[in-house]
Amino acid sequence: MLASVVLAGLSVSACTTDQQVRGYIADFEQVHDMTVGFDNVNTVQRSLGRPSLKGTFDDSIWYYVSTATVNRSIYIEKPIAHSVYAFKFDEGGIVSEITHYTLNDVQNVNPVGDKTPTRGKEFGFFEQIFGNIGRFAAPAPGT
Numbered sequence: 063m064l065a066s067v068v069l070a071g072l073s074v075s076a077c078t079t080d081q082q083v084r085g086y087i088a089d090f091e092q093v094h095d096m097t098v099g100f101d102n103v104n105t106v107q108r109s110l111g112r113p114s115l116k117g118t119f120d121d122s123i124w125y126y127v128s129t130a131t132v133n134r135s136i137y138i139e140k141p142i143a144h145s146v147y148a149f150k151f152d153e154g155g156i157v158s159e160i161t162h163y164t165l166n167d168v169q170n171v172n173p174v175g176d177k178t179p180t181r182g183k184e185f186g187f188f189e190q191i192f193g194n195i196g197r198f199a200a201p202a203p204g205t
Contacts, residue, residue, distance in 0.1 A: 096149070097157070102151070106157065114127040122153075123148055125147070145164060147162055
């Protein structure tokens with residue numbers, strides 16, 4: 063009897079849906095109040111906080127990133143909403159462009175291969191385990 067109750071509880075809990083929101087949770091009123099040519103680095107940071115990340119090659123672009131996902135039991139997470147606000151600043155620190163990206167703008171990146179090629183000799187399983195037997199470091203000078 064107890065086993066059937068536990069099994070029923072586990073089967074019901076396996077069907078639950080878990081929804082999570084990660085990253086910057088945008089206050090759309092504050093984002094839409096930002097004005098190109100008027101707001102600057104200080105007003106953006108004071109209103110929206112620190113950015114999620116800055117541009118890799120150009121730190122005059124600030125990104126505020128948020129993603130909502132849903133996960134059913136053991137399956138892979140599926141994004142249901144994605145929002146990126148990109149603020150570009152000119153040399154004077156004034157907002158020159160505001161861009162909003164959504165889930166429709168996301169592109170999947172497929173890696174070319176599953177291995178990174180390395181130079182040198184490739185060791186087999188037993189060479190990796192027993193390769194250092196009998197090898198000792200040279201004594202330090204003066205010892």
